[in-house]
Amino acid sequence: DRLEGFYAKHEMWRPLAQLLEREADSMGATPQAVARLKNAASMYREGLKDLEGSAAVLRKALAIDPGDLSLLAELARNLASAGQHEVAITDVTGLLDRHPEADTGRVQLLKVRAELRLATQMLGGALSDLEEAYAIDPDPCRTALVEALERQQSAAFASNDTAAERKAAMRLIDVHDAGGASELAHEVLSTWVEQSPDDVEALLMLRRRDEAAGRWDEVVGSCNRLLNLQADAAQIDTALL
Numbered sequence: 001d002r003l004e005g006f007y008a009k010h011e012m013w014r015p016l017a018q019l020l021e022r023e024a025d026s027m028g029a030t031p032q033a034v035a036r037l038k039n040a041a042s043m044y045r046e047g048l049k050d051l052e053g054s055a056a057v058l059r060k061a062l063a064i065d066p067g068d069l070s071l072l073a074e075l076a077r078n079l080a081s082a083g084q085h086e087v088a089i090t091d092v093t094g095l096l097d098r099h100p101e102a103d104t105g106r107v108q109l110l111k112v113r114a115e116l117r118l119a120t121q122m123l124g125g126a127l128s129d130l131e132e133a134y135a136i137d138p139d140p141c142r143t144a145l146v147e148a149l150e151r152q153q154s155a156a157f158a159s160n161d162t163a164a165e166r167k168a169a170m171r172l173i174d175v176h177d178a179g180g181a182s183e184l185a186h187e188v189l190s191t192w193v194e195q196s197p198d199d200v201e202a203l204l205m206l207r208r209r210d211e212a213a214g215r216w217d218e219v220v221g222s223c224n225r226l227l228n229l230q231a232d233a234a235q236i237d238t239a240l241l
Helices: 002-009 013-027 031-047 051-064 069-081 085-097 104-119 123-136 138-158 162-178 182-195 200-213 216-227 232-240
Strands: none
Touching (some): 031 069, 051 069, 069 104, 085 104, 104 123, 123 138, 138 162, 182 200, 216 232
C-alpha cells in the first residue's frame, strides 16, 4: 500500500501499473484481481497512452471473467484506437460464437462489433449486427440502427445504387414507425418520393399516410403524380379520389 501510494504521488504510472498487475496475479481468479487489472489498464491508457499495454491487461481480466462485457467493450475500443480493428473484431466474434443465447449479453456484443465494423467501413456487416441486436431488443438498438441505415442510404446514393438506397429508406421508415416516430418516417418517405417521383408504390404509401393524417393538399399532390404513372382502373380510382 505504501509503495502504491508513493508511485501514485509521484505519477510513476508504469511502475504503478506493473505493481497492480503483479498484485492481481497473486490474487488468483477473483473479482479483486479483475478490479486491480482494470485500474492497471486505465493507467496504461490514460497515464502512459500505451493502448497495447492496456489491451494486454484487459485480456488478463477477461480470462478471469469472460462474461464481463464492459471489459470486452473497453478492450475492443483500445484495440481500435491502436489501429487493430481486425483483432478487435476477431475477439468479439469469438465471444459471440460462444454466446449464442438471444439475450442482453449478445445484444451488447453485437453493438460493439457493429461499432468496430462501422469504423472500418464494413457497413454491410455492421448493419447485419445491428439488425440482429434490434430483433432481440429494439429500444437500446434503435438509434444505432437508424444511424447505420442513414449511412447506408448515403453510400448507396453516392454509388448510384438506387435499389440499395430505396431498401435503406424503406427500412428506415419501418424502424421509425416501430419507435413511434411517425413524423420522421413521413419525412424519409417524402424525401424519397421527391427524389424518385416515378416510384408508384412509394407514392401510394405517402398518399395513404397523408389521407390518415388529413393532409389533403399533400393527398392531391400525390394523386396528380400518380395519374401520370397509372392506367386503367387504378388511374380512375386516383382521379376520383
